[in-house]
Amino acid sequence: MDFGLVAVVVGFLLILIGIWGILTQKNIVKIVIGFSIFDTGLHAIMVGIGYLKGRTAPILDSAVSPADALTSIVDPVPQALVLTAIVIGLGVTALMLAYVVRLYDYRKSLDISSYEDLKW
Amino acid sequence: MEVLQITGGFVSLIGAVFLFLGSLGIVRMPDSYNRIQTGTKATTLGTLMFLIGVGLYNPSWFPKLIVLIFFILFTNPVSSHVLARAAYSIGTELTKLTVVDKLKDSRGEDIDA
Amino acid sequence: MLSVIIIIALTILVLAAAILAVQTTNLVVAVISAGLVSLMASVGYLFLSAPDVAMTEAAIGSGLSTIIFFYVLNRVRGKDHG
Amino acid sequence: MADTLFLIAGGIIILSLFVAAIRFFLGPDPVDRVIAFDVLTIISISLIALIAHEAGRGIYLDVAVVYGLLSFLGVIVVAKYLERGL
Secondary structure (H helix, E strand, O other): OOHHHHHHHHHHHHHHHHHHHHHHOOEHHHHHHHHHHHHHHHHHHHHHHHOOOOOEOOOOOOOOOOOOOOOOEOOHHHHHHHHHHHHHHHHHHHHHHHHHHHHHHHHOOOEHHHOOOOOO | OHHHHHHHHHHHHHHHHHHHHHHHHHHHOOOHHHHHHHHHHHHHHHHHHHHHHHHHHOHHHHHHHHHHHHHHHHHHHHHHHHHHHHHHHOOOOOOOOOOOOHHHHHHHHOOOO | OHHHHHHHHHHHHHHHHHHHHHHOOOHHHHHHHHHHHHHHHHHHHHHOOOHHHHHHHHHHHHHHHHHHHHHHHHHOOOOOOO | OHHHHHHHHHHHHHHHHHHHHHHHHHOOOHHHHHHHHHHHHHHHHHHHHHHHHHHOOHHHHHHHHHHHHHHHHHHHHHHHHHOOOO
8 A cells, every 4th residue: 555645635625625725705714714624735746756665764773774775765955945935834823823813803804795895 | 682672563553543532532421521532631631652663663762752641741731721711711511411610610609609 | 375465445534535635624624734745645645656755744744834834824813724 | 572562552542642633623612622632642642653653753742842831821821811801
């Protein structure tokens, strides 16, 4: 059983659930939660692409010597990308929540259908 | 060496049984306070025994496991205490089988308690 | 054999928690379910040989973002939602 | 012998993960769900120790230390929010 393929499939399903939450919910906080689930699915796909079957973590210690590191560790570059993406995702989520607070102070409502200033 | 590994396996098995009993308790208990009680005590003991069993199997991991064990031992009762206090103050109802509620009695008789 | 069973269990729990987070109407339950999605995903990262990603996901996705969400829920506390 | 014992212990841990998740998905009150979340975190710490034992890498135990710290903080924040004091 290839764990990388399982991670890609689960990440794709998480992205679908997140898009479903963003498109169907009326509450603004629920939309931000849908975005957060979308983000988690994206990270699972990126880590699943970098996985190689039967290999171990790219950290050199007593279990993995530097001599045979090339044939026994997984690809470390997608993991480094995902580390950056997680932190950036936290920043984006915090920015969206700051806008939620400002919108609530403006009109005292969390329902997305009560903000219709740009409708015509 | 073989004795140490088999001892570690048995201790881990007992810890896993305690974890299962704790999680069975939060399904079967009748109200929130009983669930807090069984979900904290039994699972803390189970986790400690499982980590000690893993440490007996691999003795070189003991320093990291000692840190983890002390951390769980100190923080887990605090969180359950804070949660039980919050559950009482927002008025979660007790089960019908409750015999005595000493917090309500002591709050009833003197005001500044 | 054991790792395959653990992977199947984690998959079921992640998808069920994500559906509960999107579907429920109580905001507290939704935020805790989103935390459970991050928790189970970070156990799953250990099977993909990525302990650094698992550590960051546990610290940020399950810990810090839950704290930020509850801070915001405290600021926007109204009468129509918990 | 010892490997068989660890295999049985792993099976019991997976079973208890599912049993605790039942209370998480059914629980009528938010307090019940927070308790189930706490128990799921504690079971996950044991699961991480088991994965580290199966993989033979001691570096995986650092993830469990981070878990222990943050479940504590998360539960306290939720309790303070429910108590209207955050």
